[in-house]
Structure formats: structure tokens, C-alpha cells
Amino acid sequence: MTAAGFxxxxxxxxxxxxxxxxxxxxxxxxxxxxxxxxxxxxxxxAAADSGENRQSIQLVDLDGDGGNETVAxxxxxxxxxxxxxxKKEDDNYVEIGSAEAVGLSLHSIYYPTISATGQKxxxxxxxxDDSSNYGMEVYCFDGVGMESRLNVRYSGVMVGDxxxxxxxxxxxxxxARSGGGLVFSVYSVSGDSYALDWETALCGxxxxxxxxxxxxxxxGRGAAFIDSVTEDGMYVTDLxxxxxxxxxxxxxxxGEGSARETLREIPVFCRDIDGDGVTEVPSADKMSGFRYxxxxxxxxxxxxxxxxxxxxxxYHATSDGWYLKWPENWDDTVCAATxxxxxxxxxxxxxxxxxxxxxxxxxxxxxxxxxxxxxxSGDNRQNYPSMYxxxxxxxxxxxxxxxxxxxxxxxxxDIDGETAAENVMLIETDWIGGGY
Numbered sequence: 001m002t003a004a005g006f007x008x009x010x011x012x013x014x015x016x017x018x019x020x021x022x023x024x025x026x027x028x029x030x031x032x033x034x035x036x037x038x039x040x041x042x043x044x045x046a047a048a049d050s051g052e053n054r055q056s057i058q059l060v061d062l063d064g065d066g067g068n069e070t071v072a073x074x075x076x077x078x079x080x081x082x083x084x085x086x087k088k089e090d091d092n093y094v095e096i097g098s099a100e101a102v103g104l105s106l107h108s109i110y111y112p113t114i115s116a117t118g119q120k121x122x123x124x125x126x127x128x129d130d131s132s133n134y135g136m137e138v139y140c141f142d143g144v145g146m147e148s149r150l151n152v153r154y155s156g157v158m159v160g161d162x163x164x165x166x167x168x169x170x171x172x173x174x175x176a177r178s179g180g181g182l183v184f185s186v187y188s189v190s191g192d193s194y195a196l197d198w199e200t201a202l203c204g205x206x207x208x209x210x211x212x213x214x215x216x217x218x219x220g221r222g223a224a225f226i227d228s229v230t231e232d233g234m235y236v237t238d239l240x241x242x243x244x245x246x247x248x249x250x251x252x253x254x255g256e257g258s259a260r261e262t263l264r265e266i267p268v269f270c271r272d273i274d275g276d277g278v279t280e281v282p283s284a285d286k287m288s289g290f291r292y293x294x295x296x297x298x299x300x301x302x303x304x305x306x307x308x309x310x311x312x313x314x315y316h317a318t319s320d321g322w323y324l325k326w327p328e329n330w331d332d333t334v335c336a337a338t339x340x341x342x343x344x345x346x347x348x349x350x351x352x353x354x355x356x357x358x359x360x361x362x363x364x365x366x367x368x369x370x371x372x373x374x375x376x377s378g379d380n381r382q383n384y385p386s387m388y389x390x391x392x393x394x395x396x397x398x399x400x401x402x403x404x405x406x407x408x409x410x411x412x413x414d415i416d417g418e419t420a421a422e423n424v425m426l427i428e429t430d431w432i433g434g435g436y
Contacts, residue, residue, distance in 0.1 A: 031070060031093045034086060042077035049127070051108030060111050062141065063087075064118030069096065071122060073106060081106060083122065083139065085146055097146025099139050103127055107134055110159040112168035114140070114189045121193075122146070123170065125157060136170070140192055149193035155182075156209035156226075162186060163244050164222045170194055171224060173202070173209045182206050184226060188244050200248040202238045203259035205230045211269040215279030217241060217251065218305025225270035225279055230263070237262040237270055237281045239304050251304045252281060263287060265296050266318050273301045273312045273325075280311050291361055294336040294347070298326075318427065320345055320375055322393075322401060325423040327415050334370065334413065335361045343378035350406065351413055369406030370413055373424055376400040391417065394426050401426060 035057070039045075045056035059068040062085065070093065074082040081101045086093040103126030110123040122139040136157060138150040156173035163169060170187040177183075185199035202209075206228035217223040223241040230236055236259050242248035252259040264284040273280050280301035290296060294315070301312040313326035315336055330349075338347045349371040352361030362368065376384040377399045385392050390402035403420050415423075 030091060031086060031088075034084075034093050034095065035072060038072070038074055038082065038084065043074040043082060046073040046075040046081060046106050048073075048106050048109050048125075051110070051125075053109040053111070058109070060120065061118065062111070062120050062122075064115065064120070073109075075106075076100075081126075083124065083146070085122070085141075097139070097141055099146050099148060101126060101137060103135070104129060108157075110168075112138075112159050112170065112194075113161075114167060114192065114194075116166060121149070123159065128153065136172070138170070138194055142192070150187065152185075152187070156212060158212040158214065158224070160214040162214055162222050162224060162242075163188070164220075165244075169197070171212065171214075173212070173226070176201065182209070182228070184224065184238070184240055184248075186224075186242065186248075197244055198242055198246070198248050200240060200242075200250060201257065202226065202228065203236060203250070203253055204257050205234075205236045205259060205263070206238065207231050210235070210267070213270055213279065215270065215272065216277055217279060218303070220277075223251070223279075225281065227269040234263050234265055235267055235269075236260075237283075239270075239281055264299060266299070266316055268299055268316050268318060273314065276311075278303050278311075285313065292335055292337065294338055297336070315347075315349075316427075317347060317373075320347075321396065321399075321427050322373065322375075323425055323427060324349070324371075324373065325425065327419060327423060329413060329415070330370075335364075337364050343376065343381065344384065345375040347373045348406075349373075351408060351410060366407055368408050370408050370410075371406055371415060371420055372404045374400075374402045374404070376402065391421070393421070393424055396426060 047056045048054045057072045059070055062069045070086040072084045076082050083099045085097045087096045105127035107125040107127045111120045112123055114121050123136055125134050125136045128135050132155055135153045137148055139146045140149045152172055154172040154174045158171040159168055161168055167189045172185045173182055182202040183199050184202055186197045187194040188197040207230055209226055209228050211227040213225045214222060215225055217239060223239055226238040228236055237252055238259055239251040240248050241251055252262050262281055262283045264282055268282045270279050270281050280303050282299045282301055285298040285300050297316050299314050299316050300310050303309045303311050314323050316323040333351050334349055335352045336347055336349050348364040348369055350364035350368040374390050381400050385402045388404055390404040393401040403424050
């Protein structure tokens, strides 16, 4: 997953390449010998299945002294996993810790910061079964070796500085021990390890977590933004604020433990949509009474704090990979209609003469069109923008994204090319690490 405050990824030595390339730099010769000792026992290099730290051999400053230690991961002949940590002393690599673990798979790896001087531990996520259940084991260094200090089972995980104190918290989603539902738990640094700080239930609608982020929600305060899918395939958000040792507050929940105000039909997740440093929560502009199919794609973005404030409105074409920031001079009389062809997808934004009535709006035509967004594909796609008098926005996955201004005669609703270019955006695909 991606999130503000997430632990940075370690520098990598690509394991397989390290083991086969001839003539390695001299500083790695002793490290190669140490690794060969492990491989001679029948073990093989092991790489994580997901996350940012995926290579079998990784460089990371574990003790905060400015120099990198080496962490290597192996799978032994009996199927168990082996972790080895080495520190360079002069021209030699000295083992500073090792640990063995049993798991179905090596899922992901984190290096949480646990001290103000930059010391880190190793947090390894193991696949437990085939049902998206995982376990994180946290290994800390005590001066004489590497010791397991925490083991937590979960279905979703996030590692990052939730409290804004420079240290990383471990945040988990798991099934409630009784009564069903999901629980969000936060473990914070306690001495040279981690301990449970607090936990709270997610909203009643949450069936499975699909995204977790750490962001700001008001006046620079940090919070967890948790997006989940519901039983009926919609999406909902829990915004949870909490301090170390304090009582968490679910900002998006009502008195019944519901976050229904954040429901939306399309997979749009929390983000800083307007670039002001505060993370906004998406929700459907309308939940029923749709006048036209594309109205489901209109999303409002709310900033939570002492008061709730809608900061932005967008049209999100999530399946097509783009969205439009709704221009300030457009109101609900502006509609959208998408048509799909074999080599082109066309979304037309137009003003309906039907106004704000509940009736189906007029169809788009040359006289009411304000903006058209195109996606061109096929062998001749590079020729299509000029054919449709469209301006290219970007290219991705063999497709060309472009827009064209409309010809509607309405000074109130018109937008210029600069506004269109700034407001039509490609959706960035974030890497989501963890167990969901």
C-alpha cells in the first residue's frame, strides 16, 4: 500500500544477480562467502511476494549509525525460512543475528523505526494459509543477536508514523474475536519492542479492507484512513484518529457505528485530492435517484475535522484510468455520457436543458457539449487525436488519452484549454503492500 508516513524501502542487492555475477566488487566478496555457507546447506534465496522490499538480499541501516547492514532471506530444505543479518567490520561481514520461521510464504518485509536515533527492527509478514490470513513477526536486536518480540495475525497491515513522533507504528486489521466485524489495532514502540496501544472496531459496513493510508485530517494531525469493500460490493471509509495511550475516535462513524455517509459504488480511495496536504474522504455525490448512468461516477471529497467540509468534486472513470476535477463554474445541470467503441472510449460532458429535474437529461449534441475526453487504442491510435481535434493528455498501456473542448454557446459553463488540461487527470496506480 502507499501512504504518507510509510516506512521507506531498503536499498536492494538483487539476490539472484548477486549470487551469479562474476567479479563482484571487493566489498561484497566476504558477504558472498557468508551467503555461500548458507546455500551449501541446501537452502535457496527467498524473496517476498509483495511490498517494496522484495529482494532476497537487502541493505538497510538497522542501528542508525549511517552505514548499511545486510539482511538476507532464505528458504531451507525442510521448507522453513531463515533470516540472516550481517554488519560490515573493516573488510569482513560479521553475522549479528539470525532467526528461523515457519510459514506458507514470505509475504512482505518492513523495517520500522523504533528510536529517535534511527534504529530499526525487522518486521516480516508470513502467509499462514490460502485465505488471505497473515502473521507479522517483529525481530529486534538486543546487542547479542536477533530476537522475536511480537507476533500478530491479521488480514490487513500498515506500517508508518501514525503519531507524528518520528517512530513507526504497526497498524493491523483483523477479525473481531467475538461478534463478527473487523477491528483496527495499533501497536506502538515500547522500550526496544512493540506493545498494543489501542484498538477499535471498524464500521459495520466494512467486510474486507482494500486500502490503508496514514494522512493528515485537520490542522496537521495524523490519522488512519481505511477503505473497505462492503457485502454488497460498495466502498466505505473509516477515518480513525488517535494518540499514543489515548482513546481513538472514528471521525466518519455515526452513533450506530455506521459510516454510510462515505458510501460510493466505485473503487475510489482516500487521498489528498486538492494538494493542500490534508487527506480527503470520497463519497457518492448521490446514492439514489440517478438521472443517467454516469452520475454514479460523480464523487465528493470531504475534509474531516472540527467540521466537515466538501473540498472537491470529481467525475471518476476508475475502470478507464482517469478522472476530471469538476470545474467550479459547473453545476448539476452538467451531465456526462460515455460511449464505448472498438478503438475509442468517449465521455462527453454537456449541459442538459432539463435543468435539475428528476427526468432523464437530454442527449449530448454539438450545441450543448462542453468537454469530451477520449481514450484511443488500436494500431492507428496516434492518428486519432488530430482526426477528432483533440489534445493529448498522456499515454499508458497502449492507449492515448486526449480531450477536446465543446462548442456549446454558454459563457457561464465554458472552460478553456488550460482548465481542461489541469482538470483531466490520469489515475496513478499506487503500490499497495501488506496483507489485503
